[in-house]
Amino acid sequence: MRIELVTGVALCALATMALAPIHHEAGGTVAGKVTFTGTPPKMKPIDMAKEPSCAKEHATPVMNESVVTGPGNALGDVVVYISAGAPAAAAASTPAVFDQKGCQYIPHVLALQAGQKLEIRNDDQTSHNIHPMSKVNPEWNKSQPPGAPPIETTYDKPEFIPVKCNVHPWMHGYFAVLNTPHAAVTGGDGSFSLTGLPPGKYTVTAWQERFGTQSQEVTITGNETAKLDFVLKATEY
Numbered sequence: 001m002r003i004e005l006v007t008g009v010a011l012c013a014l015a016t017m018a019l020a021p022i023h024h025e026a027g028g029t030v031a032g033k034v035t036f037t038g039t040p041p042k043m044k045p046i047d048m049a050k051e052p053s054c055a056k057e058h059a060t061p062v063m064n065e066s067v068v069t070g071p072g073n074a075l076g077d078v079v080v081y082i083s084a085g086a087p088a089a090a091a092a093s094t095p096a097v098f099d100q101k102g103c104q105y106i107p108h109v110l111a112l113q114a115g116q117k118l119e120i121r122n123d124d125q126t127s128h129n130i131h132p133m134s135k136v137n138p139e140w141n142k143s144q145p146p147g148a149p150p151i152e153t154t155y156d157k158p159e160f161i162p163v164k165c166n167v168h169p170w171m172h173g174y175f176a177v178l179n180t181p182h183a184a185v186t187g188g189d190g191s192f193s194l195t196g197l198p199p200g201k202y203t204v205t206a207w208q209e210r211f212g213t214q215s216q217e218v219t220i221t222g223n224e225t226a227k228l229d230f231v232l233k234a235t236e237y
């Protein structure tokens with residue numbers, strides 16, 4: 001019994017060492033994974049037959065991206081961000097890029113900062129009319145023919161903005177306009193990492209377009225990595 005205990009402690013110590021992150025910047029990190037419970041709605045394939053120039057770019061049908069899942073109930077396209085406690089930060093100097101390619105929005109969910117330049121590109125051989133349906137920020141829509149220069153704009157206020165195309169009814173996406181640079185959008189494995197956090201107490205929020213939001217508190221004291229997982233409840237809609 002005693003030997004088992006000692007072995008357990010030794011294994012724990014080893015595991016901690018193996019997981020110790022390499023820090024490239026000062027500050028703490030909040031990292032973890034977003035998963036779901038319940039049964040998510042089944043995503044349907046998109047019929048692009050009405051836009052042959054886009055349809056031919058896809059060897060297999062593109063699936064609706066409202067719910068993106070991965071192995072182990074992983075949830076993708078979830079915005080995880082510091083919603084309270086972060087010191088004020090200037091907007092990033094590099095633009096956030098939102099592309100229209102194959103009649104899809106890439107990325108499906110774009111996280112950017114209020115005041116950060118947003119660059120919207122059209123890489124298709126067809127015209128799009130992008131229509132971000134903002135309520136807090138001014139609403140607009142703009143046509144963008146093939147080969148047109150990028151649309152450049154900014155949003156001044158934090159808001160989750162649904163984006164649609166007035167030409168192609170299947171095109172949907174989101175702008176997550178945040179007042180923090182500490183944000184990540186999960187990939188298909190559900191993982192996220194928020195780095196460079198000075199010591200402090202933070203609220204971390206996870207947002208998914210169908211399953212809503214969930215917040216947790218976390219305290220950073222130095223250069224450690226605080227582990228934080230989110231489990232969102234899958235709902236039909």
Ligand SMILES: [Cu+2]
Nearest residue numbers: 128165167168
């Ligand atoms: Cu379009």
